[in-house]
Amino acid sequence: MKTRLRVLRAEMEWTQADLADRLSVSRQTINAIETGKYDPSLPLAIRMARLFGKAVEEVFLLDGAPPTNTPSER
Amino acid sequence: MFRSSELSNPNRTRRNVLLLFYAAALTCGISAGIASVRLTPGSDRLGLVPLGIATMAGLVAITALIGVFRTADELQRRINHQALAFAHIGTLILCFLAGIFQPEDHLCISGLGICVLLVALWSLGLILFSRRYQ
Numbered sequence: 001m002k003t004r005l006r007v008l009r010a011e012m013e014w015t016q017a018d019l020a021d022r023l024s025v026s027r028q029t030i031n032a033i034e035t036g037k038y039d040p041s042l043p044l045a046i047r048m049a050r051l052f053g054k055a056v057e058e059v060f061l062l063d064g065a066p067p068t069n070t071p072s073e074r
Numbered sequence: 075m076f077r078s079s080e081l082s083n084p085n086r087t088r089r090n091v092l093l094l095f096y097a098a099a100l101t102c103g104i105s106a107g108i109a110s111v112r113l114t115p116g117s118d119r120l121g122l123v124p125l126g127i128a129t130m131a132g133l134v135a136i137t138a139l140i141g142v143f144r145t146a147d148e149l150q151r152r153i154n155h156q157a158l159a160f161a162h163i164g165t166l167i168l169c170f171l172a173g174i175f176q177p178e179d180h181l182c183i184s185g186l187g188i189c190v191l192l193v194a195l196w197s198l199g200l201i202l203f204s205r206r207y208q
Contacts (some may be wrong), residue, residue: 024085025147032149032207041148 001060006034008052023047089145096138149207157199164195164196 001003009019016034025042032038040048049056110124143154166190172183183191 017108026150028207029147029149037207039154040147044148 001039001063002036004061005031005048006029007035008054008059009034010069012052020049085145085147089142092138092141092145096135096142097139099131099135103128105155106131153200153203153207156203157196160199160202161192161196165192 003016005019007061009016014022016027020030023031025044029038029040033040045056045060052059105125106128110128111123139147143151144206146154169188176182
């Protein structure tokens, strides 16, 4: 699974530690998600998407899957 | 924009306090355990006091450790599960091998040795599986 987390975080000018604190997870978790070594659980993915005001599909992209219409595009 | 220093993570603070409790209880428990075995070899009644302290400290340590696990986030829990699986399977295989070779007096593991082996493999597992996600 690919993620746009790093880009979205950079847009907000947050460090990994900032994001980790906002989501009540460790910085290691944020780093593992950004580098694609760990896929977050659905509740955490939804919390992340809500934090950035995006849909989950706009933050996480499934490898090989065709792009879908996100709620913001409908 | 917020910086990490401006944000407080109550989970982290709670985890640190619990780890401190765990370390203190473990130290107290081990000290009392050794005292009950070594310092009072002749009198059984006197040895019961440090043994009671060791038991209570052990219970506090276990409670604190469970608290630490409950404050862990999902990745830390996954790492811990993998490390525990590694430790249990490693201990199982080594105890099995020890059981096979025991009649021939080649290898013998005491009950205390199994505890040490389990903790050592668990610690090793935590290090190994943490590195996987770095």
